[in-house]
Amino acid sequence: MIWSALYPFVLPSVIGCPDPTLDLYLRQAAIEFARRTLCDCRDLDPLTANGSDTHFELDLPLQTQAIKLRSVSRNGLNLPLVDTLHGQQLVRDQSTATFAYTTDKRTLELYPLCTAGDLIGVNAALAPSQDASSLDGEVYGPYIHAIASGALAALQMMPGQSWSNPQLAMANRTLFLQSSSSTAMHFARGQSSAKLRSFKSYL
16 A cells, blocks of 8 residues: 555545655655554564574565564574663673563674574564555555544644644644554454444544
């Protein structure tokens, strides 16, 4: 789903806004929505240990970024996933514990050294990357109105534009936050098949 597919939900309220600006603000709204809701959680393609490295490059889907690693496994067994500072301290202490951590959400550090051929699984919460030219329609399709409201809130707060409207910007920001909160609770409960509440958008 390319960004222009969302224009009908935004453009009537910001007539004259250039396409690149629309793309930028839609992308930022989608990223924020993903960060707030963790709506896009996936098992990444498994990584294969070579027996000599503790460092792994995550195989992220195209046009995505990882915003949170949710779990790590080795040969199907879950491993402790610790925060960065704790993991680095364990390495400095030459700990013999089994653990994994990430410093940048693009790579994974896993200790102790894996055996060659071990399969490393990672489940991650994803968001569109900063250069994404499209959205995964299956993931974000149900949230188009929320993303549009988020984009409109930022666009309408821009000063000195023909479409500037701080009052509507605040209303759209409220709707975006309400939808984000509702969606986050939905995923936190694990009710992936439940029907989400729809929110109006002041377009």
